[in-house]
Amino acid sequence: VYFYTVYGIFQHFPLFINKKFNKKCISSIHDLRFLKFETNSLRKYFSKILSKYLFKSIVANSHTILLPSDDLVKLFNENFHHHNVHRSFCIPKLQAIKNTPSCSIRKIIKEKYFYFPATINENKNHLVLIDAFSNIFKSYPDVKLYFSGSNTNSALWCEIEEKIKKLSLDKVVQHLGFISTNERDVLFENAVASVFPTKKESFNLGIWESFRLNCPVIISDDPELLEQTHDAALISKVDDYLDLALKMEKLLLHGKTRDILKSKGLNRIINIDKQSLLSGWQDDVF
Secondary structure: EEEEEOOOOOHHHHHHHHHOOOOOOEOOOOOOOOHOOOOOHHHHHHHHHHHHHHHHHHHHHHEEEEEOOHHHHHHHHHOOOOOOEEEEOOOOOOOOOOOOOOHHHHHHHHEEEEEOOOOHHHHHHHHHHHHHHHHHHOOOOEEEEEOOOOOOOOOHHHHHHHHHHHHOOOOOOOOOOOOOHHHOOOOOOOOOOOEEEEOOOOHHHHHHHHHHHHOOOEEEEHHHHHHHHHOEEEOOOOOOOHHHHHHHHHHHHHHHOOOHHHHHHHHHHHHHHHHHHHHOOOHHHO
């Protein structure tokens, strides 16, 4: 059984498989974010303890654990005991892309813009990116910033919207909502760069989609992001909006740097595709 774990009721799915069929799962864990929580309040402390308790159900009922980074393997081994832990992840396959943008996207791709596809979540660091973009906008008023993804009905998104208005960026920073795969690919293909200022991150599919679609990438120096990109991205200091702004400005000004990153990104996805245990597994099965 191959099982991709998510939080919530599926914490106990490996246990169900074990009890029902007397078989253990191969569990691919996307992240261990709950172990990285800053327990600066009693509520967060107990939340972390509960998450760890529930997660032990997955560990106990898994024959093999697959994790997307060496950093996560180390964190896992520090907190759990398991004889069979491996680093592996599945990346999008290279293929010919033929995209026909919608009318609204067609207007956007004629502009200079940065793109960040991510669920509205605290660790994604949207607020840091907005501060960085605010600095960029002072010198480059024709540049825009686009978000896409879900969870725009959250308290965090209200805080983000408030900041955008406070900085008078509401005409140049826009959240496109939950868009189609086709529209997202077009946005990657035509962006100045995709930006991932995240921290306490794990495997980030958006980075690999950027590589596949020839889009330059900027990341924070979160250790797991560094493992994914190697030298195929510009790297900014996590939570440092001024450093992030400098990296964004560099890609606005230097087309040669963007071309180098595009080439390195394509090479990265080709090379890692040969090494990744799970890449293309669905083609073999189905």
